[in-house]
Amino acid sequence: MKIPVVKNILKANQQVANENRCLFMEKGIYVMNLMSSPGAGKTSLLERTLSSLKDRYRIGVIEGDIQDTCDSDRIAALDIQTVQINTGGACHLDATMILQALYSLDLDNLDMVIVENVGNLVCPAEFDIGENDKMMILSVTEGDDKPLKYPLMFSLSSALLINKTDLLPYVNFDMKKAKDTIKKLRPDIKIFDVSCKDGNGLDAWYDWLEKRIKAFKAG
C-alpha cells in the first residue's frame, strides 16, 4: 500500500516542478538547490557565495527549515531578497512549497535563486523543485563512508563541496576514498575542497558557479 502512495506524491511533485522550471526559464532565472546533512555548512557557504557574487548578479534566496528563521536572518543581513519556508515538520522542500515561495520574490529582477533545502542527506534529493542544478555539501566531519551509505544525493548533484577541510588534521577522513566512491556514483560531478571557515578553495567554486549562470543565460 505504501509504494503507490509515495509514487503518487512524487508524480504530483514532478508536475509542479516542471511548471516551476518553465517559469524560471521564462524569467531567465538560474536556480540552484543546495542540499546537505544538518550542520555541513550550507548557510555559511551561502553567506560567502552571496558576498562574492551579489555585486554582479541579482540573487534571491529561499530558505527551507522545519521551523525558525535563524538562517534567513543571516542571509537577509546581507541585503539579499530572502523568503523563509517553514515546513512545520516535513524533512524536505517540494515543488509546491517553492511555487508558493516564489510569489514573495521579485522574479522580474533576479538572475539567480538559491534554495537552501532542509538539512537532510536523504529526502531532499528525491524531490525535484524545478532547479537547474542540485549542489551538495559533505563535511569531512561526517566521514568518508557517507557517499556509499547515502548514494542518491551524490548521484544527482552537479557539484559537491567537501567542506570543513580546516578540520582534516583532527578527523579520520580519507579524501581519496571518498572521491573514488563519489566518482563512481556520478563520474561528471565537479568536486571542490573548501573551508567556509577560512575561505580556502572557494574561489574555484565561485568561478564555476558563475560559468553555470552564464551558460544558462546564454541559453
Add this chain to the structure above:
Amino acid sequence: MKIPVVKNILKANQQVANENRCLFMEKGIYVMNLMSSPGAGKTSLLERTLSSLKDRYRIGVIEGDIQDTCDSDRIAALDIQTVQINTGGACHLDATMILQALYSLDLDNLDMVIVENVGNLVCPAEFDIGENDKMMILSVTEGDDKPLKYPLMFSLSSALLINKTDLLPYVNFDMKKAKDTIKKLRPDIKIFDVSCKDGNGLDAWYDWLEKRIKAFKAG
C-alpha cells in the same frame, strides 16, 4: 490530500510498534532506538558501548542503512548478533522493518536490542518502533543551532550524547546555548558530553544505560 496519507502511515506504524513493544516486554528485552544526523558517531558509540557492556548483557543490534553493510560489519566484528536492514531508499526505520528483522535475532537469549537508525535528524523521530528509549547524538561539528532547527528528535529523546568534544577547540559551538535550548525542548533529558574518539565522558553514559536496563528488567 497529503496529510491524511501521512496520518494513515503513522497510524499503521503505531499498531505494529505496539505489537513490537508487547513482544519485547514478553521476552524481557530492553530496546534502545539510536538516532542522529549522518556521521554524528552512532556506530562509533555502539562499538564502545558494546565493548563495555557485552560481558554483562546479551545484546543484539539492528543496523538500519539505505544500502550497504559497512556498519553491521563493524558491529559483527565485535561478536555481536547483528541484523542489517537495508531500506532501499527510505530515510528512516519503521516498526514493520523492525518486526521483520526480529525474526533473525534469538529473542529468547537477549537482554537488550540496540537499533541504529538511518542517519537523519528528522524522519526517524516520527516513527515509533516499539523501543523503550529513543537516544540521540549531536556532534559539536553540526552546530549549536540544531536543537532549535530540528526540535522533534530532541524533544522525544531520553538521553542525548553531545559527541566529538575533542573537536571543541576547533569549532564554534556554544555548549551552554545548545543545552539551554535542549532543556527547553525536554527538561528531563539526560545529557552526556562525550568523545567517542578518545573515550572521554563515556563511563557516565555506560552507567546510566545500565541503570535503564536494570530498571526495565526489574519491571
